[in-house]
Amino acid sequence: MSAIDQDKHIKTYMIVFVTLLALTVVTVAISYLHMSVIPAIALGLFVATVKGSLVAAYFMHLIGEKKLIIWVLIFTALFVLGLLLLPVFMHADRLENYYVS
């Protein structure tokens, strides 16, 4: 890696770092707004997804990563979607009340 390339990379890492810190402040601030449950969850998860995407894209170098890795992750995302849909299916089958605390 040439010195100029490295400087450019480091600049990118620092910009992402500052953005992540700012989004952490935003995340905590949202919780103090006392929104109703579903919008609060949606907004909180949206901010978390943006933060996660920044870490994945820039720190984990997923931008410009080889195709095979991207395909592995697409498959993983589909399976995770299935995992997260399971509670939805259980709700549709009226089964969630079996787990009341």
Add this chain to the structure above:
Amino acid sequence: MEIPYAVKTRPDTGLNNGKLAIWLFLASEVMLFGALFSSYVLLRTGAANWPEGSQFLNIPLATLNTVLLISSSVTVILAWSSLAAKNVKKFRIYMLLTILLACGFLVVKYFEYAAKFNHHYYPSTNTFLAIYFTMTGLHVIHVLGGLAIKLYHLFPGFKVYKEDPERYLGRIELTGLYWHFVDLVWIFLFPVLYLL
């Protein structure tokens, strides 16, 4: 006989063994934590009452932990970047900083857990605490694992750099990828458990 594509990349995929292996491993970890997140959704939607995170949990401490982990993610990538530029001194400094930040996270977690046990809040107390301790406990185990690997590469494992610098750089890259994943899990755990 040398294992092929340990350092050199395969011409068809453009990857070496370690790169593909770590991403496959991270994919399995996504399923592991994904299963717990899914369980959380099920437990919460099925519960008659669900406490607010602030009732049991310390948000300022967890915010500090978030900052510590995000900072350690930056220092680990700066460590790799320094090593790629053959600056061993800077690599060592950034790697040590990463280790210190990870230890800071664990110290804060210790105080969090200790405070809960002092108040007689255990995993068996209620469902919220059960899923909280399970998810953060599993995350702590992952932090400990990452810490162990970093300490290994910085001290006894450093001799590989002298024998084969490219191979060592690859190992540091994979260590960094694992560490970013650990940070990523916390980025989701923090709002889900503490704030929502």
